[in-house]
Structures are given as C-alpha cells and as structure tokens.
Amino acid sequence: MSKIAVIDIGTNSIHMVLAEAEPDGSYKILDRFKDMTRLGDGTFRQRRLSSESRARGVEVLKNLTMLARNKGFDRILMAATSAVREARNSGQFVEEVSESTGVRVKVITGQEEARLIYLGVRQSMDLTDQPTLLVDVGGGSVEIIAGNRKRLLHAESLKLGAIRLKDLFLTKAPPPKAKLRAMHDMIAKELEAALERFCQPEFDRIVISSGMASNLAEIIYLERTGAPIPQINLSTITLKEIRAVEQRLATSDADTRLGIPGLDPRRVDTLLAATSVIRQTLEAIGHKEATVSDKAMREGLVYDFIQKNQEGLLIEQEIPNIRLRNVVALARRCHYPETHSRHVATLALSLFDQLQSLHGMAEEERECLEYAALLHDVGYAINPRQHHKHSYYLITNSDLAGFTVDEIEMIANVARYHRRSLPGPQHLPYKLLSLAGRKVLETLSAILRIADGLDRSHFSIIRDVHVTIGRKMNIELKALADSELEIWTAQSRADLFQKVFGREVTFTVQVEPRLSTNAAE
DSSP, X not given: OEEEEEEEEOSSOEEEEXXXXXXXXXXXXXXXXXXXXXXXXXXXXHTSOOHHXXXXXXXXXXXXXXXXXHTTOXXXXXXXXXXXXXXXXXXXXXXXXXXXXXXXXXXOOHHHHHHHHHHHHHTTSOOOSSOEEEEEEOSSOEEEEEEOSSOEEEEEEESOOHHXXXXXXXXXXXXXXXXXHHHHHHHHHHHHHHHHTTOOSOOSOEEEESHHHHHHHHHHHHHHHSSOOSOOTTOEEEHHHHHHHHHHHHTOOHHHHHTSTTOOGGGTTTHHHHHHHHHHHHHHHTOSEEEEESOOHHHHHHHXXXXXXXXXXXXXXXXXXXXXXXXXXXXXXXTOOHHHHHHHHHHHHHHHHHTHHHHOOOHHHHHHHHHHHHHTTGGGGTOSTTHHXXXXXXXXXXXXXXXXXXXXHXXXXXXXXXXSSOOOTTSHHHHTSOHHHHHXXXXXXXXXXXXXXXXXXXXXXEEEEEEEESSSEEEEEEESSOOHHHHHHHHHTOHHHHHHHTSOEEEEEEEOOOOOTTTTO
C-alpha cells in the first residue's frame, strides 16, 4: 500500500487527509486535519490575497507538511481552488508555499474541481444509472455536477461561494432585507442560467457536500432529534428544515447565531449564504430533500491519484524496497527483457557469493551488481546497436530516487561494460573513478559479462552455477538443454574475469534430465 497526504487549499479552510492507497482503487483514510484559514477573506473584492492571509496560509501549510512527513508521508499533493486561482498575486503565494514546504501547489480550474468532487462523492455512495445532481458549496465557488454511477455528465462552477457572498452581501448580521434580496436574486440568476446548460429534465436525487453542508445537517439533526448526528454521510435533510435554519440565520445577530445548537462558531458569518444556495437549488430542481455526502474533493484527489498511478502502486506492493523498486520501474519503462534480465541477475549474484573469498566485497557492491544486471539491456529502448552504451546513458540520466550520484554512476558503468570493450583509461567515466572504484567496476563487470553470456539465448537454459576455486577456476553449469552457445559466449567474455581473479577459468556442463512427456506409457 502507498501512503499519500492530500492537502486541499480551499477558500474557507485548508484540509489534509492522510490515506493509504491500494492498487485496486480502494483507500483508507488514516487521519484528517483542518484549519479554518479563511484564505479568501476579502480576496473576491480586491482580487488579491492579503499579506496576512498569505502568511497565515503558508504557515498552516508548512505545519501540515511537516506533520505529514513526521508521520512517514513523503508523497504529498496540494491543490488550490477558487481563492488562489482568482487572485492576481496567486503566483507569489504558490512560490511562497513551494519554498516553505518543498511541495508544488497545483492550482485547479473550476471544471477540474467539479470532476474531483464527483470522484470523491461517487466513492462514498451508490449512485444509480439515473443522473444525480451534486452540489458542493465552497468558500469561493459552488460546483454543480450531474453524474451517475458510470461517469460525470456535466458540470458548472459558479461564483456563489459562501465567503464570496458574505463579502458582497452579508457584511452585517442580521443583513438588511435589501441585501438579502439582492443575494437571492444573484443566486437565482446564476442557477437558472447554469441549469439550462445541463439539458437534464430530472434528477434521481440531490447530493450536497462540503463542510457547510455537513454543518447544516448537524444543526438540523440536533433540532430534529435532540441528539448529535451519528453519521453525516448519507444523512438526509428536508427543504422545510433547510428553510427554517435559513430564516433563523437571516434574522439573527452574530451572538444569537452562536447560540444555535450545532452551529460551528467558525461558520457564524458564512453558513447563511451556503444555506441559501442549497435551498434555492432544491427549489429550482423541484426536490424536497437532499442527501449529504461527507466526501468531496480531497477524497477525489486520493482516488484520482490511485487511478493515474495504478502501475506504480502495484510495483510498490510487489517490491517494498524503494531502491529496487525504482530500478525495476526504470527497467519497465524501457521495456526491458524481464525474464532474461532477472535470470542474469540471479546467475551474477550466485557467482558473486561463491567468489566472495576472492573479491572480499560486501552487500553494497552485491546490490550494485544486482541493479546493473537488471538494467544492463535497457539501452535496447534507444537502439540495439551499441545498446550497452545507451544503457549507460539511460541509467545516468534517469531519476533513480534513493541512490547517490556515485551509486548511479557505478551501476551505469557496470551495465555499460557487460559486453564489448573492457573498462580502461581510454573511457572518461572509468578514468574519473578512484583506484578503489575502478577495482569495484572491473570485478562486478567481470561477473556480469559471464552471467550475461550464460543466457545468450534468453531461454534460461543455464539453471545454476557452481564455482570450484583452485589454481584454475571451474564453473560447473547445470543446464536444461544444449548450451554450446552459452558456453561459447561466456568463454569469449572471460578475459576480464581471468584478469580480475588472476586464474584461468573453464566451463563444464551437466545437463539436467527432463521429465518425459510419455512417462505414463
């Protein structure tokens, strides 16, 4: 499983979810963090993020990133929505965040936000084949999405977010009736124009999401039952109940609103606008009830990441070791001959282990040999001719995370010398190595040249090797079939091996008996 931290930089709040993602598309939320940063306060009037809100946002993001990394979440995604994408100084904010956290902020469009919300909601409830209308009321925008269990059908991003409407119409509590009417008129006009573009006669149901919708459900459930809501996801609230809360908020000052059971004090000035949008949407569609989803864009980001990185997640599950995983990932990107490369690695490591008393090298060099063996033929991705040189180029110019520059250079050099010319001072990469580095390169290359030669046909004919060390060295081969080509190739590449180990090498073969296909006769 893969650990991923997703940070949603919203207009009203900054949220982080820590999740474990599985290659099959499932995920588990391990923890959640939220800070009501109010990044968008004043932004929509001035079209700029204030220096105070920028500083506040950067500090929150710095702390959340540090928290995620301390918990072992090195893969961190950040996405920013309407407040950032509409601010003229968004570039400055994004750079400040990147410098402070080391994470790139992705500023997404309203359409992309809608798509991610749809993905998040679809994973939290069973949508039907009939269209559902999803309404997500954020701080800066409202995403209205038509979708069914199979796909997103249509989406609109409307500039009707709660902080935006609060800044435009609700600067006093209770608001003047004229301001309230003006807000309702703006909402109605935007909704009418948007819904006409849906070309959808009816919807199976309406689903509302976001922190605003969840808090509205909490207030209504307390009023309805006298008890806290046991589960927000899939709870339902009626149009009549929504109207009652809206009326209460519209006629109350801030202190009175704070006395409403269940109301989040941090939403005391924004919940009225959100409730009006939800109520007017239900009326415009002709529905009397809304279902609440507690999943939205953050969960959509997790699911989207899984879908786009399924192959990478599978390899993470298959290979926990990050260094080996990155080597295999590079090899697969280059369409390497997997069976051959893995078999060569097996033979090379067997030779390395049996020759340990002669070369005296440790696990570090053994690991280098394994990785070079796995990557020695990646150069075929460029051209079969001189593919050993192309392998060197690809390895040194690929982003092999988990390796130092010197380690990458050694792996690339060993792979480069698996065939043709021997390492020597006529080659600059060899010349730049220390004396100790040259010794390691020559030893590992000598072993790899033999191992690769022993699978010249790429049919894994040589199943095992046994080394007898004496004044001469004999390598006994256990073979499944005629192996003259393998023996000839290995013998022709034994020059460096004999130089490194200071003795002549011979090959003998023992053919393993095959099971007869007529054994039952």
